[in-house]
Amino acid sequence: MEKIMMMASGFAMKDVSSSIPHAELLGVLVTIISVSIALAYHYSKTKPKRCIDPEKFQEFKLVKKTAVSHNVARFRFALPTAKSVLGLPVGNHIVCRGKDAEGQEVTKPYTPITLDSDFGHFELVVKMYPHGRMSHHFREMHEGDSLAVKGPTGRFVYKPGQVRAFGMIAGGSGITPMFQVTRAILENPKDKTNLSLIYANTTFQDILLKEELDGFARKFPSRFNVYYVLSQPPAEGWNGGVGRITKDMIRSYCPAPASDIQVLRCGPSGMNKAMAAHLNELGYTADMQFKF
Numbered sequence: 001m002e003k004i005m006m007m008a009s010g011f012a013m014k015d016v017s018s019s020i021p022h023a024e025l026l027g028v029l030v031t032i033i034s035v036s037i038a039l040a041y042h043y044s045k046t047k048p049k050r051c052i053d054p055e056k057f058q059e060f061k062l063v064k065k066t067a068v069s070h071n072v073a074r075f076r077f078a079l080p081t082a083k084s085v086l087g088l089p090v091g092n093h094i095v096c097r098g099k100d101a102e103g104q105e106v107t108k109p110y111t112p113i114t115l116d117s118d119f120g121h122f123e124l125v126v127k128m129y130p131h132g133r134m135s136h137h138f139r140e141m142h143e144g145d146s147l148a149v150k151g152p153t154g155r156f157v158y159k160p161g162q163v164r165a166f167g168m169i170a171g172g173s174g175i176t177p178m179f180q181v182t183r184a185i186l187e188n189p190k191d192k193t194n195l196s197l198i199y200a201n202t203t204f205q206d207i208l209l210k211e212e213l214d215g216f217a218r219k220f221p222s223r224f225n226v227y228y229v230l231s232q233p234p235a236e237g238w239n240g241g242v243g244r245i246t247k248d249m250i251r252s253y254c255p256a257p258a259s260d261i262q263v264l265r266c267g268p269s270g271m272n273k274a275m276a277a278h279l280n281e282l283g284y285t286a287d288m289q290f291k292f
Contacts, residue, residue, distance in 0.1 A: 050087020057148040094151035098137025167254030171267025266292035
């Protein structure tokens with residue numbers, strides 16, 4: 001507000017002081033400042049406010065639950081108004097709270113697949129494991145139920161252009177932070193960062209967000225590519241990787257080690273450990289790696 005008033009004063013004094021009597025000049029200045037204050041007030045009222053709090057949980061109603069596969073579902077939660085945004089920096093995640101099969105409270109971090117360009121709601125794609133404690137809570141949720149959420153949290157915050165290229169290595173539901181970052185980059189016309197994703201799963205049916213990822217590859221063929229790896233591929237017609245992600249796959253599909261690239265990884269703990277060893281052996285320094 002103070003900055004706007006100073007700019008208004010400077011503008012008025014510079015442009016009209018030499019040709020308008022002092023009394024009239026004062027009136028013009030007051031008018032300019034009043035308009036500036038009104039515009040600033042309007043902007044502060046219309047600018048979407050963050051709906052989450054890093055210190056306390058807040059409830060958000062489930063408005064749509066869509067089965068993706070036998071153990072994966074897409075959950076859409078309503079925000080307070082149609083113009084509300086979640087307020088989650090790209091690369092951060094939220095913490096969700098629920099109850100396990102024994103009725104005990106449990107919390108777990110999740111990364112929404114929506115951005116703050118999506119007004120009025122946020123979405124989670126959740127893989128529900130048979131014995132997962134938070135998985136039980138999501139499995140039992142019905143439309144109309146509420147989910148307790150707090151945030152943002154996380155060590156990674158993306159800034160456009162911070163690297164020339166990202167390599168991404170994901171396994172299973174570890175695709176969600178990669179998808180969030182990919183969306184933010186490719187939907188920003190000013191961001192020219194290149195992206196290379198290696199995505200591992202057990203079966204073809206386990207591949208999450210495949211339609212969306214393939215859509216990115218078609219729309220941005222020179223900036224985004226995805227290489228799928230399956231440990232149990234279809235008997236016919238599969239042209240992706242087979243087995244586990246190897247050093248050769250990383251060498252072929254990720255940007256080579258350099259000071260202006262970074263490799264992001266997210267997946268089961270065993271996979272993360274193996275990928276870290278591969279990256280180290282290939283010459284990627286600690287600064288070139290990040291684990292969600």
